[in-house]
């Protein structure tokens with residue numbers, strides 16, 4: 001069957017796209033009234049500005065600027081709600097149209113960076129889940145990029161390759177789900193299959209884990225093991241993570257008669273790769289790893305489609321490859337699809353999402369809103385790419401007839417494995433990219449901590465479309481941070497990278513001008529402008545409290561008409577946000593937790609990201625990438641399960657959080673005391689003037705209850721240390737003295 005003919009003659013398509021209900025008339029009415037209120041608020045600030053020389057003039061100006069930024073940001077954020085679309089692939093139709101021989105090859109890239117932060121056992125679970133996809137094994141290849149250059153990870157992969165010979169047939173026979181052995185065996189439902197085979201398989205897995213972990217603990221791979229695989233000789237000269245030659249080891253190449261499972265079935269190809277790393281030679285983090293993978297895989301399998309997974313994101317649904325291919329193989333209308341992004345979900349999330357992760361509203365609504373413009377964001381892990389688009393090709397309409405997806409891509413003459421390995425090593429040495437377009441026009445873009453977002457944007461600007469697919473049954477599950485500092489540092493990295501994109505030539509309004517829709521340009525900025533959002537947030541978190549102490553009213557009297565837009569925006573926006581969260585599957589408490597995290601992120605991580613981006617723009621520092629920790633101590637995990645916030649250090653971000661909490665507490669208490677001390681007539685007059693401000697401080701205090709608890713009550717290791725208490729109280733007092741007295 002030829003694809004071109006197919007797309008035209010077959011009426012039923014492989015994908016259905018539906019418009020979401022989030023973008024209905026009620027929503028637009030709501031948006032219009034909020035917009036009107038915002039304008040009235042701006043008018044209030046503009047007309048009520050204290051005259052020059054008046055002491056409250058600067059404070060007022062600050063409020064005005066904050067509200068302008070909030071308002072503009074709110075307008076931007078409507079772009080990702082205006083028209084949400086949802087895509088549904090029909091796997092059964094794909095299978096009717098394409099038999100196993102006609103399905104295209106698929107390469108899966110797994111990235112890992114550090115054997116301590118990302119333990120080898122975690123990594124191989126992801127690898128095994130990908131090897132076990134329900135997809136013709138001879139068409140599947142798994143590539144592991146190890147930026148840690150670690151013999152432990154290599155050893156674990158060798159172990160996994162042997163285990164796969166048992167695991168893959170077992171998965172097929174019992175229709176196992178999920179196919180990460182760790183996840184499968186830790187699920188209670190797995191108990192239902194307790195046959196002898198189940199017990200044997202679990203034993204095999206546990207023994208393998210045991211072997212890997214004991215080697216890691218020992219700190220070296222013992223000689224008996226090294227002697228079994230000559231690949232270990234690469235580590236003979238004591239190489240380090242930052243300084244080593246390129247290593248490419250093809251573990252299964254698909255041609256060796258011994259590379260079969262216990263029933264003689266073909267195994268997917270399996271490749272270990274550690275690109276060369278030298279001190280003083282920038283390696284561009286994940287983007288560099290991905291580009292190395294693109295080149296190595298093009299030499300070995302050159303599959304037209306690529307799935308990228310972070311090492312902690314296992315496949316939770318064996319059908320995902322087939323489902324994703326529906327988007328790419330849907331006849332002519334799919335020729336311009338560059339990538340299909342899945343949302344990030346996690347399997348270590350507590351009921352009320354303590355750290356606001358995952359942000360369900362982003363996953364369920366906003367990303368679908370970007371899909372509405374044909375510009376779904378590329379968010380890293382869980383993304384299927386068309387190799388051509390990822391490697392830098394432009395989409396040109398008249399060329400689309402030349403893409404024959406149903407014809408397997410040109411088969412390379414099989415080279416002997418060692419020759420292939422040697423050829424690949426040259427592709428991943430430090431100098432290969434010198435003077436080339438890699439990192440600019442080809443592959444993932446360098447120089448940005450959110451390589452994914454900026455790469456997605458450039459691909460779209462080359463004429464490609466992208467889709468977002470959020471299946472009910474989670475396609476991938478990863479590990480979310482389980483302590484506050486890790487959660488904040490991750491956001492700081494994202495936020496920094498995104499603001500950097502905004503300030504660079506890649507700014508969607510410039511780079512995307514005329515190439516992607518205006519709504520999409522705005523949509524990008526909802527995320528790219530996180531950093532500057534910290535300014536009004538910091539202002540709102542401190543100044544109203546200080547002014548309450550000083551007796552300066554910042555909001556209109558509650559009995560005046562001007563109070564209406566403030567109250568309306570505040571109440572309706574939060575009601576809407578609660579409703580959105582609940583329809584997305586949040587609990588009420590999860591919504592509340594998210595609001596706290598928004599406050600924490602915006603006043604700390606985003607603010608530091610802002611400062612660091614400015615420093616970087618001035619040329620004083622370079623892009624960093626703090627790899628997110630995937631493991632934590634046992635007591636930390638315990639507290640996480642009980643949904644107790646893990647502070648547990650004297651990080652400067654905590655001092656800030658605590659200071660704002662103290663400031664608002666002082667403001668609230670003194671404010672109330674001052675008002676309550678008045679006689680009845682004055683009391684009402686004063687209340688009238690200050691009530692909105694008191695409510696604001698009150699809410700900040702309320703949302704910070706866990707902060708006070710961590711400062712004053714908790715005794716466990718995750719509390720805020722007394723140094724933070726000391727710093728926050730002194731800073732709050734200092735601010736009070738400077739500003740008020």
Ligand SMILES: O=c1ccn([C@@H]2O[C@H](COP(=O)(O)OP(=O)(O)O[C@H]3O[C@H](CO)[C@@H](O)[C@H](O)[C@H]3O)[C@@H](O)[C@H]2O)c(=O)[nH]1
Pocket residue numbers: 111112113114118145147284285286289309310311312344379380381449450451452490493494625626627628629
């Ligand atoms: O030098 C590096 C640094 C990181 N990684 C890998 O990149 C992935 C993502 O790193 P992680 O620390 O887990 O970052 P997250 O913030 O959790 O990742 C999200 O955000 C990143 C962009 O900031 C995207 O690349 C990821 O796909 C996305 O899941 C992991 O598999 C790492 O092993 C490398 O391969 N080399």
Ligand SMILES: [Mn+2]
Pocket residue numbers: 310312478628
């Ligand atoms: Mn991660």
